[in-house]
Structures are given as C-alpha cells and as structure tokens.
Amino acid sequence: MNTLIVAPLLIPLATLVATLLARRSPRAVTALSLAGALALSAAGLALVGIAAQGQILATQAGDWAAPYGITLVIDRLSAAMVAITGIVGTATLVFALARDDDPARSRDFHPLVHGLLVGVCGAFITGDVFNLYVWFEVLLVGSFALLVLGGGQRRLSGTVVYVVLNLVATMMFLLAAGMLYGASGSLNMALLAQAFTAGEVPASAHASVVLMLTAFSIKAALFPVFGWLPASYHVAWTPVSALFAGLLTKVGVYALIRIVTLFWPDASIAHEVLLWVACATMLIGVLGAAAQVEVRRILSFHIVSQVGYMILGLALATPLALAGAVFYLIHHIVVKANLFFIGGIAARLTGSERLAAMGGLYTRAPWLALLFAIPALSLAGIPPLSGFWAKFVLVKASLDASAWIAAAVALVTGIFTLLSMSKIWNEAFLKPHPAGREGECGAVGMRPAVWAVSALAAMTVAIGLGAGPVMDYAVAAAEQLGAPAAYIAAVTGAGGR
Amino acid sequence: MEIIVAITVGLLVAIGIWMLLDRGLLRVVLGIVVLGNGVNLAVFSAGRLDGRAAAFVTEAGAPALAANPLPQALVLTAIVIGFALFVFALAVLKRSWELHGNVETDRITAVAEEPAPDLPAPAGEDKA
Structure with missing residues (x-):
C-alpha cells in the first residue's frame, strides 16, 4: 500500500x-x-x-x-x-x-x-x-x-x-x-x-x-x-x-x-474575496478572449475564465460547490488540453493559427469538425457533455448560497464562451480558406495526433454521459475537503x- | 541583530522589486537575484537568530541556545534551486541578446504578441 x-x-x-x-x-x-x-x-x-x-x-x-x-x-x-x-x-x-x-x-x-x-x-x-x-x-x-x-x-x-x-x-x-x-x-x-x-x-x-x-x-x-x-x-x-x-x-x-x-x-472574509476574484476572473477572461484573433490565444484566455469557475466553487465552500469545483477540475483538464491539440491540428491543416488565414476545415476534414465540437460545446456547457454538469452544479450551488451575482456571471460567461467557440467554428471550419491553400498542407503522419484527440474527446463524452459516478466521486472528495x-x-x- | 536583518531584508526586497520594474532585461534578471536573496534571508531569520550551539540532540536533550537547523536546511534548498533558475534566466537573457540586440522588456512583450507566423507547407509531402 x-x-x-x-x-x-x-x-x-x-x-x-x-x-x-x-x-x-x-x-x-x-x-x-x-x-x-x-x-x-x-x-x-x-x-x-x-x-x-x-x-x-x-x-x-x-x-x-x-x-x-x-x-x-x-x-x-x-x-x-x-x-x-x-x-x-x-x-x-x-x-x-x-x-x-x-x-x-x-x-x-x-x-x-x-x-x-x-x-x-x-x-x-x-x-x-x-x-x-x-x-x-x-x-x-x-x-x-x-x-x-x-x-x-x-x-x-x-x-x-x-x-x-x-x-x-x-x-x-x-x-x-x-x-x-x-x-x-x-x-x-x-x-x-x-x-x-x-x-x-x-x-x-x-x-x-x-x-x-x-x-x-x-x-x-x-x-x-x-x-x-x-x-x-x-x-x-x-x-x-x-x-x-x-x-x-x-x-x-x-x-x-x-x-x-x-x-x-470557515473564514468568511477569505471566501468573500475569493468569490469576487472568481467572478472577475470568469468575466475578464472570457471578454479578453473575445478580442483575440488566434486560436491558441483565444483558448489561453478561456483557461483564465474557466479557472474562475473552480475558484467560485472554492469560494462558496458549501459541499455541493466544492464538489462542483472538483468535477470542474477533472472535466476542464481533459477538455482544455484537447482544444489546444485540435487547434494544433487545425493549424497544420490550414497552414496558420490566425483565424483570418484559416478556413475550409468543415469540407476538408469533417472528422476534425466533430472532434472540435465535442470539447468546444463541453467547454461552453452544453448538455449532455461534461461541462454542462460542472457548470450546472456550480450555478445551483451559487443559487443555494444566494450568491445571485456569481450565478449570473457564471451563466453569462457560459454564453460568451459559446460565442467564442462559434467564432473559431465560423472562421476555421465554415468559411472557405482565404488563400485557397486547402490541400497544400497535408495531414500525412497526423494519425497519432488524431488518436490522442479522439481518446480525450471520448473521455469528455464519457464524463458527460456517465456524470453520475464521476459526480458521486466529486461529492465524496468534497466531503473529505470539507471535513x-x-x-x-x-x-x-x-x-x- | 533582528533589526539589522529585518532592515536588510526590507532593503533587498525593495531593491529587487525596483530592479524588476526596470526596462532593461538584464536589470530584471538581476532584480530576481536580489529579491531572491532578500527572501532567503527572511526565511533564514524565521528560525530565530540567537542560536549559538550546533543542534546536536543527545540523550540529555538539546543544548541550550541551540540553533534551529530547519530554516537553514530550507534556505540551503532554496539557494540551490534559485541558483539553477538564475542560470536558466541568464541563458534566456543571453539568447535574447543574440536574437534581439537590445533587450528591452517592451520589445520582448511586443515580439511575444506578434501574430503567429504561417506554417510553411511541409516539403515533399503528399497531399492528403
């Protein structure tokens, strides 16, 4: 042992x-x-x-x-x-x-x-x-x-x-x-x-x-x-x-x-400060992402805003909120790493990671579109993917604790995240490639990358569909943290x- | 003794932070070192400064006025780690000097924020 x-x-x-x-x-x-x-x-x-x-x-x-x-x-x-x-x-x-x-x-x-x-x-x-x-x-x-x-x-x-x-x-x-x-x-x-x-x-x-x-x-x-x-x-x-x-x-x-x-x-001042820090982190992170025009820079700002959710769970400090924070940690690590991977593959296929110079991926690589959709929608919190449960628990915990502002910020941040993801979707996937460079940058030798991305996407779906056991574990982990x-x-x- | 150490720590930290705010990268790196030494001294002083005897604990118990060995061990660890990080920072500084010429922090930030370069089409690769 x-x-x-x-x-x-x-x-x-x-x-x-x-x-x-x-x-x-x-x-x-x-x-x-x-x-x-x-x-x-x-x-x-x-x-x-x-x-x-x-x-x-x-x-x-x-x-x-x-x-x-x-x-x-x-x-x-x-x-x-x-x-x-x-x-x-x-x-x-x-x-x-x-x-x-x-x-x-x-x-x-x-x-x-x-x-x-x-x-x-x-x-x-x-x-x-x-x-x-x-x-x-x-x-x-x-x-x-x-x-x-x-x-x-x-x-x-x-x-x-x-x-x-x-x-x-x-x-x-x-x-x-x-x-x-x-x-x-x-x-x-x-x-x-x-x-x-x-x-x-x-x-x-x-x-x-x-x-x-x-x-x-x-x-x-x-x-x-x-x-x-x-x-x-x-x-x-x-x-x-x-x-x-x-x-x-x-x-x-x-x-x-x-x-x-x-x-x-049970120090109330620390939790109060953390609560405001969490709200500001969520909101500023997601607004910062809106101003960015490169895939990885958008995703970097989203890391900031997502960390805010976890801190929200810690700040509320109820057992449910802590469970939400633990669930969020587990879900987020998988989703975030995966989005960076997919951004890398997309950059390889289009020859750039600037959104303006990307495009045509939906027709070129429909499998990548599906693989992007899973973590992107999960990040934004669309049911039944893992991010939905994480956000649902945290918003419910905020409402239970009468932290109305925190709940509102969490929901608004979710909407902005979806907007940000749809920006990447429109620019990199739907719009035709600006320079007509499709096919110029090959997908040769990319198979291991696709395996890694598919495995993480499968995990996201599994955490979403099998949220029960994972949430049970998170609740039990939160119980240990609370005592x-x-x-x-x-x-x-x-x-x- | 405590007062002298406290003032020294305060001065070192203040100088370190002042240097960190400088425009030149060299001063920033040296500022990290000064700040680090201030912090190390502060950690060292956490274990009381009046210890005069080595902390050999015998059957009869610890000697009177034994020095506290733990902060000394902590500081030793921190010095070693700090030295490794300082060397890495110097290597980065040297390479920046070679690539940029002048090493102003504003320029460094500007380069990091430049739009991502396009990837060259891989040579000799079949179309997928």
Missing part, C-alpha cells in the same frame, strides 16, 4: 532517467516515455480505486513521525488529480508522435515532460508546505525548458514573460512558507490545519497564508494577476502548450483548494516510530 503512494513520484522520475540514458536511440526514448506515462496513468487509476473507498493514504518520508518526516498524503482529490495528470501526459506524448517540422520535436522533449510530471504529481500528493514549494520549482524548471524548446524570437520572448512572473510568484510562496514556519513552528499541512482551526497561531501566520494564496493566485492565473498566461502559452509547441493548458494552472488551483479548505475552513479531521488523523496517525 505504501509503495503505491510514492508511485506518482517514482514512475515519472524513473522514466526521466531512463529516457536520458537511452538518448542515443530515439525509438527507445519514445517507447520508454510512453510506457512511463501509461504506468503513471495506471498508478493514478489504482490510487483512485483505493481513495474511492474513502481511505486517506498517508506516509512519512524515512518513517519519521509527522512533524519531522515529509508527509505524502493521497485523498480522493489528490488521487483524481494524479490519474488525470497521467492521462493527459500520455495523450500529450501520443500527440507528439505525429509528424511535425517544429524544431521542438526533439529527444529532449520526453525527459522534460516527465520532469514536469514529477513536479505536478509531487505538488498533488505532498502534505508539507515547503515540500510543495520544492515541487513547484521542479515543475517550473521543466516548464521553462519545455516552453522555450525549439527556440526562435517569439518563443524566447514568451518564455521571458513566463519565467520572470513565475519566479516572482515562487519567491512570494517561499517567503510565505518561511514566515509561516516562523509564526507557527511547523510546515506540516495537517499540523498547521490543527493549529489554525484551534486558533493557536498568531496573526502573522494568517498574513503569511494571505501571501501564499496570492502566490497561488498568480500560478492559477486569477484576476488581476493572469497577464502572464495569455502572453506566453501561445508561443510554445502545440503538445507543450496543451500540456501546460491542461495541468499547470490547475496545480495552482489545487494548492488554493488544499490550503483554503485546510487552514481557513479536514480525517486528513489530519491520517497524517498524525501514519508512520512514526
């Missing part, structure tokens, strides 16, 4: 080393990399199977009891996030098999992706504030190198923006972690949660949590600190930007959910001599 807890760290780490050792043979690198990603997905699903029973897995590094050893904890939310990380990672690697002339399609891609996955999984399963900082740094180093992979002026410039703002956010987090330790004498999340709920911490500890949440807000691209995201995501190679779009901001969202539910389970006592008990009771 205990070995499975560390599997989300060991599998990508081992794959990272193996792909580096096998550098000489590109085929071996690809095979090892895919095997590693599949193993990570399998481990994630196994963890979901265990977590679904309601058990919280916890272990202490080196078997030192709670305040001394670094704690790893896997509850329902962590398990689901690890599983979805493995699945999106696998889809990215499969997509990257497709023929592509981009210089980023190199051997370095595989070890870097696994380096990123180590950081992401580590952030999802750690139970220690400083350890969370370390995992953030691990995933940052991987993401820096992935973003700039392939080089060129545009990519380098986007990387500069991304690097500077993420480093500032990370330093804020480090400072907050140090201050929190100075104020409370502990970095273990469970012990801190105990101290916070018992009111045993000085005011400066609360101040450092505010600083920490600000840092996570930058990572999660919340209003008003989202500017770095749409300024950098569109420059990367397609699989890279899809992986980022799916996972990276969600690590920030996960950290926000974890810290707020543990430290401030941190079990989490604390699992950590303090685990390991130790």
